[in-house]
Amino acid sequence: MRPLKEFLHEMPKAELHVHLEGCITAEILLPLEASRGEPANPEAFQELYRFKDFYGFLEAYGEVCRRIRRPEDFRTVAGMVLVSLARQKVRYVEMLFTPAVFFRLGLDVDEVFHSIFDAAEQARKSWDIRCSLILDNVRQWKPSFAEKTLDWALKFRPWVVGIGMGGDENGRRAKEYESIFREARAQGLRTVAHAGEIGGPRSIWDALEYLSAERIGHGVTALEDPVLVKHLLRHRITLDVSPTSNVRTGVVPSLARHPLPRLLEAGLAVTINSDDPAFFQTSLSEEYWNLSEQFHFPAERIVQLARQAFDSSFLADEEKAVLLKEFDQYVQMKNPGSKDS
Template identity: 35%
Template sequence: MKTLITGIPKAELHLHIEGTLEPAMMLSIGKRNGLALPFPDVETAQKAYDFEDLQSFLDIYYKGASVLLHEQDFYDLTMAYLKKAVSQNVRHTEIFFDPQTHTSRGVAFETVLDGITNALRDGEKTFGISTKLIMCILRHLSEKEGLETLERSLDYRDRIAGIGLDSSETGNPPEKFAELYERARGAGFLTVAHAGEEGHADYIWQALKTLHVRRIDHGVHCMEDDTLVEELVRQQIPLTVCPLSNIKLHVFASMRDHNLKTMLRRGLLVTVNSDDPAYFGGYVNENYLAVQKALRLEPGEIVTLAKNSFRASFLPEEQKKLRLLEMERWISKHNPT
């Protein structure tokens, strides 16, 4: 089973690039930039990664991101993730970034974007990994502030494929950003949104009906509403589930309690992703391994999850077919069990 999980070609669709800032890199970049370090050493940083809920995680997340100031910082961060992803046989990745986290500190929007997209370009050239970049709006801020960020992004539609919604879910429902998403769709952006992680099933309905998103990030609370599940299955709306994140943030008490297997067997288009791997204890393969062990997923279910990752991606249909064909060839060659 480990051979299957670690070797099978896969995509990752729910990955916050700021959430890949490993403690050692955080301290190294902070020192390079002459900053007062957010933590004195790696061990202290790792001990701080003990979260009670989403907000307690976000407090540490923003503290870590404060060391990112220059284009080179964002380049190094992104390239480190791509190297890790390629080592885990990720063939395609769709990466979130949070410009408001940085522009609020005086870092130029272009500094963030140039660092990330230059690394994505070099990563594709060097490793053959395909990528798309999704700009997330911080939902704990006002829609007005989000609209200002959206306006900043319009000149870069050749580099930014989509718009997402992240940060504190509770008290910040999707409908808060109805106008922003209408403008984003009008500008030609693909749309996704975090919903149903901390928020209840109604937040997922809002993301679908009000924001008209193409994909739901997390979405595990959809199981509260049978009608919603039926609609998600009918439309084959992808759900980008992040198992280790869900445990670390106490969405579920333990991995054995996770509903991913039930979701999969109900016919939902479920994918497995790492979210913020530097903080949650594992990249995409570690998420597959943890959920397989706890829920006793069968080889066929692992294959379905990997296939779903390409089906749920924003790759053109022809490229999806090529990636799925590559997967079938790998399975035929290795016959993993």
């Protein structure tokens, strides 16, 4: 492995925008189906992950979720996902998860949560990776589902640290969820929202105004509005950017034309994420390597972005300080500048 690639792979990481459901690969699904005594069809599974645009992606995503049929399946799913993250030296993950999907599919959601927490506890003991959940909402669904989601979030603290908004950005207006997100903040939960991905700057403004979003998922259209950029800078709102995701869903035509370098030039706080690695055939390590390979960022700049992920996380200050110390020690010890190739 090239020195910088190895450095990035071994670098302690935090990931702030990755969906548990979006990490479910065919390799995870196939044994699950087999354990239910259902005939395996690997080719049909691979087909699931081929889609052409954002709406095709949402459809594929729904189909993968429908194949999780038992609450206890989540113990296997979350366990395998956390191992994969731990192998990439992810030390802390704020994992998005959408319980309303499985509620609508008729699963016992409390049991689903307990299965995930069991897996997270095990992962912490075995691989020293820490996982918090952010419960995501589906923008095209009625706000009553978001109310239920808030109840689950409050019930399952401290595993759950916040709520989010996802789904079709052109679905319902953020304003319809305003009171739910306000209540979440009043109760001490943190808030994030997907915005400025397929929607323009107006959608980011809405996420800030009505959902009190503390971090924006994607936000890649922010630069179209200089007033918004100033606002994001003034209020130190982080954009959780997922470059490969944006290419695979057709939000940007290629990595070469991704606005990431310009977002950084504008001084915005940005973190790098994998979003739905199973669907986008990527990983967090791969995303960091792309910064060198595709964006030609120097090692120091990549290190800065990786550090930002710990900084922008919802960890308590003292926990953040411990992980940042570990991160800084790693960087100092390995000195990537001298090994850049």
